[in-house]
Amino acid sequence: MTTILEMRDITKEFPGVKALDRVNLSVAKGEIHAICGENGAGKSTLMKVLSGVYPAGSYDGEIHYDGDLAQFRTLNDSEARGIVIIHQELALIPQLSIAENIFLGNERARNGVIDWNETYRRTEELLRKVGLRESPGTIVDTIGVGKQQLVEIAKALSKDVKLLILDEPTAALQENDSRKLLDLMLELKAQGVTSIIISHKLNEVRYVADTVTVIRDGTTVSRLDAKGLSEDKIVHDMVGRDMSNRYPERIPAPGETVLEVRDWSVWHPDQAERKVIDAVSFHVRAGEVVGIAGLMGSGRTELAMSLFGRSWGRNISGEALLHGKPVDLSTVSGAIAAGMAYVTEDRKHLGLILEESIRFNTTLSNLKGVSAGGVLNEGEETRVAERYRAQMATRTPSVMQKVGNLSGGNQQKVVLAKWLFTEPEVLILDEPTRGIDVGAKYEIYTIINALAAQGKAVIMISSEMPELLGMCDRIYVMNEGAFVGELAAAEASQERIMSLIVTE
CATH class of the missing domain: 3.40.50.300 (P-loop containing nucleotide triphosphate hydrolases)
Structure with a gap:
């Protein structure tokens, strides 16, 4: 098969951290290619390099796309070549209609005036492609998350997408909506669209993917043919060890x-x-x-x-x-x-203050526990945060690290620590x-x-x-x-x- 994308020896460093270390990725035209790895492995960083969020010159290595050496300096550069990325956090404006969201920044206009007839006609075509029956004028906030995800894909198709990248597309979806989305990916494949999917749901990876690339600790570990591939093999390559039992054993001993x-x-x-x-x-x-x-x-x-x-x-x-x-x-x-303690499902918006440190977040729900006479004891606050970092095995160089810089799993450990400190x-x-x-x-x-x-x-x-x-x-x-x-x-x-x- 013809190769549409090849990323060679991609290395990306941040202060004190090598996020990607000579990563290689090869994607064939017309396939669905899955990228798997633990949180913090470098999957999203690699896609940001590809899409121009991290511009050419800010990383080492080469990107070859559709026969050319690509040096994208902005997201617009990659979109102009047909590369569209859909992030886990949807980028729709809830108060606008489906049509307005699909063509936002890409308006159907004549002489500077939006052609609403053309906008609605084209929106109806795109909605049919993704299997949505909603009216183009429907306000996005009134439809479910599963349908919003399909609107995002319709938006991508409006840009003549050649390479569609979906980052955890089913994370917030229930099973029926997830299957509809995966089936749509297979339909798009039949129409010649190449896709890259990043997912932790290995049953979904096996359902749609032709090829799987596994990344661990910022390096490429394996490139696997998805046909007949077992979840255990993917997991082994992701974590570097066998995990025959996904759930640790516990002998229940309920009390009063x-x-x-x-x-x-x-x-x-x-x-x-x-x-x-x-x-x-x-x-x-x-x-x-x-x-x-x-x-x-x-x-x-x-x-x-x-x-x-x-x-x-x-x-x-x-x-x-x-x-x-x-x-x-x-x-x-x-x-x-x-x-009582409540660990929210939305850790990024309701569970944590992402711009603050691990130390700040850990003690946030029990400031009395690190205060005396209404004055915060920063030394005690640090000791508490360090204790929970060790107890939770949170991977971070320091409790002064911003929570927003942590992987999802480590953010979740900070949320748990915050509530455990309330005893x-x-x-x-x-x-x-x-x-x-x-x-x-x-x-x-x-x-x-x-x-x-x-x-x-x-x-x-x-x-x-x-x-x-x-x-x-x-x-x-x-x-x-x-x-x-x-x-x-x-x-x-x-x-x-x-x-x-x-x-x-």
């Missing part, structure tokens, strides 16, 4: 009931007539990991946030008991004081491994098991059913704001969970 919730109901904060959580009751014991399964939009996050200081919702009713006694969870500070009895973990690789996931799982062994009551919300099945002692199944079933670990399976969702 720590948290009990009775008839918890929550109404939507903006839609007065919409009841989002409907009379939910559950309990979790000391030393127990309890899962909450459900499709996106089932109300899992809304339940968690409403319990944690009524951070979401209105007209909240029901009762919460800690150790059998009613407890006031009406404020975040009250929930923390009562012994909670109940931890609610909302999508605790979203967007992190298999090696970092195993480390997070080990931390969760250690917390359960310490007698913490852990509630785990996850969209990945294998994760819930591998980690939890019991699983509650949620659908349309209500619990529709409860399964012990021994009787739980993906099929049983889905059957509860679709039949109740």
